[in-house]
Amino acid sequence: MFDCRGVAAVTEIAVSPLAPAAFPAMPAVKGLRLATAAAGIRYEGRDDVMLAELPPGTTVAGAFTRSLCTAAPVDWCKHALAAGAGTGRAVIVNSGNANAFTGAAGYRVAEHTAASVAAVLGAEAHEVLVASTGVIGEDLPVERIDAALPALVAGLCDADQESWKRAAAAIGTTDTFPKAAAAPVAGTNAHVAGIAKGSGMIAPDMATMLAFVFTDLALDSATAQEFLAGSVHRSFNRITVDSDTSTSDTVILAATGTSGHDADTHTDAFREALDAVTLDLAHQIVRDGEGATKFVAVTVTGAADDHAAQTIARAVADSPLVKTALAASDANWGRIVAAVGKAGQRADRDRLAIWIGDEQCAANGVPHPGYSEERATEHLQGDNIELQVDVGVGGGQATIWTCDLTHGYIDINAGYRT
Amino acid sequence: MFDCRGVAAVTEIAVSPLAPAAFPAMPAVKGLRLATAAAGIRYEGRDDVMLAELPPGTTVAGAFTRSLCTAAPVDWCKHALAAGAGTGRAVIVNSGNANAFTGAAGYRVAEHTAASVAAVLGAEAHEVLVASTGVIGEDLPVERIDAALPALVAGLCDADQESWKRAAAAIGTTDTFPKAAAAPVAGTNAHVAGIAKGSGMIAPDMATMLAFVFTDLALDSATAQEFLAGSVHRSFNRITVDSDTSTSDTVILAATGTSGHDADTHTDAFREALDAVTLDLAHQIVRDGEGATKFVAVTVTGAADDHAAQTIARAVADSPLVKTALAASDANWGRIVAAVGKAGQRADRDRLAIWIGDEQCAANGVPHPGYSEERATEHLQGDNIELQVDVGVGGGQATIWTCDLTHGYIDINAGYRT
Numbered sequence: 001m002f003d004c005r006g007v008a009a010v011t012e013i014a015v016s017p018l019a020p021a022a023f024p025a026m027p028a029v030k031g032l033r034l035a036t037a038a039a040g041i042r043y044e045g046r047d048d049v050m051l052a053e054l055p056p057g058t059t060v061a062g063a064f065t066r067s068l069c070t071a072a073p074v075d076w077c078k079h080a081l082a083a084g085a086g087t088g089r090a091v092i093v094n095s096g097n098a099n100a101f102t103g104a105a106g107y108r109v110a111e112h113t114a115a116s117v118a119a120v121l122g123a124e125a126h127e128v129l130v131a132s133t134g135v136i137g138e139d140l141p142v143e144r145i146d147a148a149l150p151a152l153v154a155g156l157c158d159a160d161q162e163s164w165k166r167a168a169a170a171i172g173t174t175d176t177f178p179k180a181a182a183a184p185v186a187g188t189n190a191h192v193a194g195i196a197k198g199s200g201m202i203a204p205d206m207a208t209m210l211a212f213v214f215t216d217l218a219l220d221s222a223t224a225q226e227f228l229a230g231s232v233h234r235s236f237n238r239i240t241v242d243s244d245t246s247t248s249d250t251v252i253l254a255a256t257g258t259s260g261h262d263a264d265t266h267t268d269a270f271r272e273a274l275d276a277v278t279l280d281l282a283h284q285i286v287r288d289g290e291g292a293t294k295f296v297a298v299t300v301t302g303a304a305d306d307h308a309a310q311t312i313a314r315a316v317a318d319s320p321l322v323k324t325a326l327a328a329s330d331a332n333w334g335r336i337v338a339a340v341g342k343a344g345q346r347a348d349r350d351r352l353a354i355w356i357g358d359e360q361c362a363a364n365g366v367p368h369p370g371y372s373e374e375r376a377t378e379h380l381q382g383d384n385i386e387l388q389v390d391v392g393v394g395g396g397q398a399t400i401w402t403c404d405l406t407h408g409y410i411d412i413n414a415g416y417r418t
Numbered sequence: 419m420f421d422c423r424g425v426a427a428v429t430e431i432a433v434s435p436l437a438p439a440a441f442p443a444m445p446a447v448k449g450l451r452l453a454t455a456a457a458g459i460r461y462e463g464r465d466d467v468m469l470a471e472l473p474p475g476t477t478v479a480g481a482f483t484r485s486l487c488t489a490a491p492v493d494w495c496k497h498a499l500a501a502g503a504g505t506g507r508a509v510i511v512n513s514g515n516a517n518a519f520t521g522a523a524g525y526r527v528a529e530h531t532a533a534s535v536a537a538v539l540g541a542e543a544h545e546v547l548v549a550s551t552g553v554i555g556e557d558l559p560v561e562r563i564d565a566a567l568p569a570l571v572a573g574l575c576d577a578d579q580e581s582w583k584r585a586a587a588a589i590g591t592t593d594t595f596p597k598a599a600a601a602p603v604a605g606t607n608a609h610v611a612g613i614a615k616g617s618g619m620i621a622p623d624m625a626t627m628l629a630f631v632f633t634d635l636a637l638d639s640a641t642a643q644e645f646l647a648g649s650v651h652r653s654f655n656r657i658t659v660d661s662d663t664s665t666s667d668t669v670i671l672a673a674t675g676t677s678g679h680d681a682d683t684h685t686d687a688f689r690e691a692l693d694a695v696t697l698d699l700a701h702q703i704v705r706d707g708e709g710a711t712k713f714v715a716v717t718v719t720g721a722a723d724d725h726a727a728q729t730i731a732r733a734v735a736d737s738p739l740v741k742t743a744l745a746a747s748d749a750n751w752g753r754i755v756a757a758v759g760k761a762g763q764r765a766d767r768d769r770l771a772i773w774i775g776d777e778q779c780a781a782n783g784v785p786h787p788g789y790s791e792e793r794a795t796e797h798l799q800g801d802n803i804e805l806q807v808d809v810g811v812g813g814g815q816a817t818i819w820t821c822d823l824t825h826g827y828i829d830i831n832a833g834y835r836t
Contacts, residue, residue, distance in 0.1 A: 069759030069767045101755050103768065103784040136752035137785050247759055320738070320823075324831035334554035337519050341487030341665055349487045350521065366521040367555050405738075407828050413742035414824070 016199075018287035018295050018383060018403070019177040026164040026182050027191040030216040030258035031055035034163040035155035036170040039148035041141060042096025042134055047170040049145060051152045052091040052212060053121060058256045060088030060129060061224035063232040065249035071100030073130045074248060076110035080126040086221025089123035091212055091252055093131045093171045094145060095197070098208060100136035100247045109142045116146055120153050131250045133173055133197065133208040159193070159214070168195040171210060174412065175199050175288055181280035183273040188266055190217040190259035192273040196281040199241070199288040208246040209236065211281050217270055218257030227263070227274055228253040235278035238310070239401045240317050241289035251278075286401050291408025294326055296385040296401065302353075303396035308345040310398035312391060315343035323405035326385060331376035333361040340389055351392025356380060434617075436705035436713050436801060436821070437595040444582040444600050445609040448634040448676035449473035452581040453573035454588040457566035459559060460514025460552055465588040467563060469570045470509040470630065471539060476674045478506030478547060479642035481650040483667035489518030491548045492666060494528035498544040504639025507541035509630055509670055511549045511589045512563060513615070516626060518554035518665045527560045534564055538571050549668045551591055551615065551626040577611070577632070586613040589628060592830065593617050593706055599698035601691040606684055608635040608677035610691040614699040617659070617706040626664040627654065629699050635688055636675030645681070645692060646671040653696035656728070657819045658735050659707035669696075704819050709826025712744055714803040714819065720771075721814035726763040728816035730809060733761035741823035744803060749794035751779040758807055769810025774798060 032054065036047035054060075062081050064074050080088075092113060099106045114128035121128075132140060157163055168178035175197050182193035194213030219227070232251050253274075255263070263270045287295055298317045303309035316322055319339040325332040333354050340347050350365035357379030360368045379385065385404075450472060454465035472478075480499050482492050498506075510531060517524045532546035539546075550558060575581055586596035593615050600611035612631030637645070650669050671692075673681070681688045705713055716735045721727035734740055737757040743750040751772050758765050768783035775797030778786045797803065803822075 065759075066762075067756065067759030068762075068765050069755050069770065101752065101767075101770075101780070101783065101785070103782070105784075136755065137780070247756055320827070321831055324828055327828070328832035330832070334519065337487050337554065338485065338665055341483075341485030344484075344486075347486050349519075352487070352519075362519065362555070364521070365519060366523075367519070405828065406832070407825055409738070410742055410745070410823065410825050410828060413739055414746035414748070 015176045016288045016292060018292055020284065023165055023178060024180055024182060026161055026180055027193055029159050029191055029193050029214045029256065031256040032159045032214050033156040034159050034167045035152045035157065036166045037148040037152045037155065039094065039144045041094055041144050047166060048095045049148050049152060050093045050167045050170040051117065051156065053156050054089050054254050055256050055258060056089065058088050058254050059086050059219050059221040059224050061086060061221060061228040061253045062129065063228055063251040065246055067247050069101070069247050071098050071132065071248040072102055072106035072110045073099055073132045074250060075107055076114060077129050077250065080114065080129055083126035084124065086224065087127060088129060088254055089127040090117050090121055091129045091131070091254065092117050093210065095171055095173050096134040097132060097138060097140045098134050098136045098248050099132040099140040102137070102139060105139065109140050112142055113145055116149055120149060129252055131210050133171070133210055133248055136247065164195065171195065171197045173197065174290065177288060179281055179284040179288070181277045183276040185215070185217055185261070185266055185273045186269040188217065188259060188261035188269070190215060190261050192277045194277050194281055196285060198285040199290055208248040209285060211236065211251045211278070213251070213253045213274070213277055215255045216257070216259035217255055217266065218262035219255035223263060224253055224255055227271060231274045231278045234275060235282040238399065239282045239286050240314060241286060241403055283401060286403050289403035290412040291406040292403030293406055294383050294385050294404040296326060296387065296403060297399055298402065299386070299388045299397065299399045300391065301388065301397040302390040302392045302394060304346045304394045305396040306398055307396070309396040310400065311345050312340055312343040312347065312389070313398050313400040315339045316387065316389065317400040317402035320405055323402070326380065327404040327406045329377055329380040331356055331361070331373050331380055336387065336389060340391060346393045347391035348393050353390040353392070355388040357386055433594045434706045434710060436710055438702065441583055441596060442598055442600060444579055444598055445611055447577050447609055447611050447632045447674060449674040450577045450632050451574040452577050452585045453570045453575065454584045455566040455570045455573065457512065457562045459512055459562050465584060466513045467566050467570060468511045468585045468588040469535065469574065471574050472507050472672050473674050473676060474507065476506050476672050477504050477637050477639040477642050479504060479639060479646045479671045480547065481646055481669040483664055485665045487519070487665050489516050489550065489666040490520055490524035490528045491517055491550045492668060493525055494532060495547050495668065498532065498547060501544035502542065504642065505545060506547055506672055507545040508535050508539055509547045509549070509672065510535050511628065513589055513591050514552040515550060515556060515558045516552045516554045516666050517550040517558040520555070520557060523557065527558050530560055531563055534567055538567060547670055549628050551589070551628055551666055554665065582613065589613065589615045591615065592708065595706060597699055597702040599695045601694040603633070603635055603679070603684055603691045604687040606635065606677060606679040606687070608633060608679050610695045612695050612699055614703060616703040617708055626666040627703060629654065629669045629696070631669070631671045631692070631695055633673045634675065634677035635673055635684065636680035637673035641681060642671055642673055645689060649692045649696045652693060653700040656817065657700045657704050658732060659704060659821055701819060704821050707821035708830040709824040710821030711824055712801045712803050712822040714744060714805065714821060715817055716820065717804070717806045717815065717817045718809065719806065719815040720808040720810045720812060722764045722812045723814040724816055725814070727814040728818065729763050730758055730761040730765065730807070731816050731818040733757045734805065734807065735818040735820035738823055741820070744798065745822040745824045747795055747798040749774055749779070749791050749798060754805065754807060758809060764811045765809035766811050771808040771810070773806040775804055
């Protein structure tokens with residue numbers, strides 16, 4: 001099946017109603033070459049391996065799952081980033097098998113993959129980052145990646161609209177649309193451009209979150225790591241679909257430096273472009289949330305500090321009762337009160353205020369006198385929902401993005417493996 | 419509609435498939451008198467107020483929600499327990515309106531209710547405990563409780579099979595069956611007997627968890643409080659349906675002392691009977707979990723300590739991905755690995771072991787060589803599921819009880835208010 005975004009849909013599940021209207025216009029990132037191939041790891045009739053080749057001198061940085069049960073490729077990347085002091089020559093990604101819960105043998109598979117890619121590109125193994133996504137607890141048939149390597153390398157071409165599309169599609173699993181975003185770095189001819197996959201947040205099997213972000217600005221590796229950590233904190237760490245965390249979540253930033261500009265002299269512009277790309281990709285993951293029919297921003301203000309605000313916003317965003325009410329366009333703000341109450345952060349019950357869109361439901365811990373359930377319901381009937389809670393104790397604030405919880409989520413997760 | 423349990427079903431939702439076969443045989447608790455009435459607070463054609471009269475000399479203890487946004491009756495009970503030094507003469511409970519998020523006026527309603535009951539029973543207001551469950555953010559029409567009081571008091575009769583049934587039904591909201599449990603205190607003629615309501619765990623509107631446990635053993639109030647806290651910790655605090663916490667959760671223990679026996683000389687027997695009753699009631703709440711089709715025990719062993727084990731077990735029990743897999747009888751133990759990984763407690767990935775029923779899926783961080791998915795699936799096709807995880811770092815262990823996540827949950831929560 002081909003849709004308006006011009007790529008093969010990953011499964012027969014319909015494209016999310018919250019998907020962007022079109023795959024975005026993607027820039028070249030000088031020096032970055034992309035290729036995809038069909039290695040047949042699990043899927044039939046689609047590309048399932050993506051190779052990104054990076055020019056010599058590229059710096060790389062990574063951010064990884066906080067799960068204590070990390071997958072082998074995550075362990076490999078952490079080792080490689082340390083061993084290579086943040087320099088990188090390639091990123092190889094496969095879908096269909098996460099190489100997770102595969103013990104010492106799984107680590108050897110990731111290491112072997114890196115070494116194989118390094119050998120054909122004339123690089124060191126620790127200059128090759130590896131990411132895998134798909135079923136867990138099954139051995140990754142690494143010989144299929146080996147067999148696909150010659151075709152992958154032969155297919156490498158400069159990143160352009162078509163190769164970005166193919167790359168974004170190849171790394172997908174239960175994703176219903178390929179995810180990409182780009183932004184120019186103001187005052188330079190450089191860009192930040194990236195692709196991502198993820199639809200549940202974050203399932204261990206097929207819905208791990210992966211993102212690969214590239215720039216042709218020059219960055220030293222310590223700065224790259226610092227910028228990436230900050231940007232991930234403001235984007236991928238602010239979304240939730242179902243509160244689950246994958247064993248494999250990985251975000252890689254690679255800076256080729258081929259634009260002739262460097263980040264040191266364009267710090268703010270680079271941060272802005274990087275944040276625009278990571279936030280756009282993060283929002284796209286929510287928009288592809290399993291069964292999602294509404295994109296929801298939960299903003300908490302008046303908390304003790306920003307961290308407390310984030311905890312409260314997450315409690316609201318993760319509440320199954322809030323999420324099912326949103327699915328039904330039910331202005332049941334009592335469920336928001338309950339979620340705030342259970343978050344375990346300071347909140348003044350008697351100063352609590354709640355808004356659904358622009359409609360104020362509650363003020364000072366009681367229903368707002370002018371509240372119109374009709375107007376609140378009208379807002380909830382759209383597919384772009386804003387909830388706000390002021391907890392009345394301080395100046396902390398945060399926004400968490402999520403989606404609603406629907407029959408579609410149950411259909412996908414109670415059915416897809418059997 | 420009347421079912422085999424002989425009471426009017428609360429809503430038109432079908433009785434949970436996990437409901438006990440029959441309402442249990444309930445004992446008299448000497449001195450305890452029960453009555454119910456239809457006050458018309460929200461529901462038509464059913465009793466929605468329950469009064470339990472306690473003889474002079476009764477000690478009372480309470481355990482309450484840890485929500486920071488407590489409902490007014492919770493605040494009243496805390497005040498009354500302190501003011502009355504743990505003595506009580508009555509408990510009055512209404513369903514249909516939770517008197518939550520109602521500000522200072524809501525507190526005055528709870529106080530007024532207590533005073534009204536106290537006046538007709540010849541007691542002090544602080545000897546009357548109040549609990550309310552139902553919609554939140556709406557004023558409780560207290561005049562309807564006042565109007566029903568004469569009928570309630572006239573209807574008071576010794577606790578017997580019929581009055582227990584009526585009491586258990588009157589306090590229900592979205593419950594699909596009335597919940598009661600009893601146990602004799604070995605070596606005495608005394609009993610522990612209680613009723614509960616709750617079906618989501620724990621929704622702010624209609625699915626708050628309330629439990630009222632009575633004994634004719636004599637207990638001093640400090641001991642009653644201590645026993646209740648321990649028993650709640652081992653029962654109601656070990657269950658989860660959807661991870662949400664109510665603003666109104668309340669458990670009351672009342673000891674009339676009318677059996678002539680006291681708890682000091684029967685400590686172990688009393689603790690055993692109390693635990694049997696609270697655990698039975700807690701399990702019944704899970705069995706009435708919204709949309710539940712399977713009753714699930716998640717046991718974690720090998721954790722750093724019991725608290726860590728409980729946190730990990732809760733992460734597994736609350737994972738929407740685990741719960742949807744259980745709904746589908748899908749032996750997708752990778753989702754259990756992911757839930758363990760996100761729990762934030764020490765676990766040794768490379769020593770992790772997982773069982774579904776008696777079938778070992780994983781050992782030492784890799785799939786178990788003898789694992790039969792067929793046998794695991796067979797266990798999951800039953801409605802009494804046991805999951806076990808050993809995290810390989812210590813001697814801590816805990817069990818959390820939960821249910822699966824199904825289309826029924828979405829139906830109930832995305833629809834019932836509209």
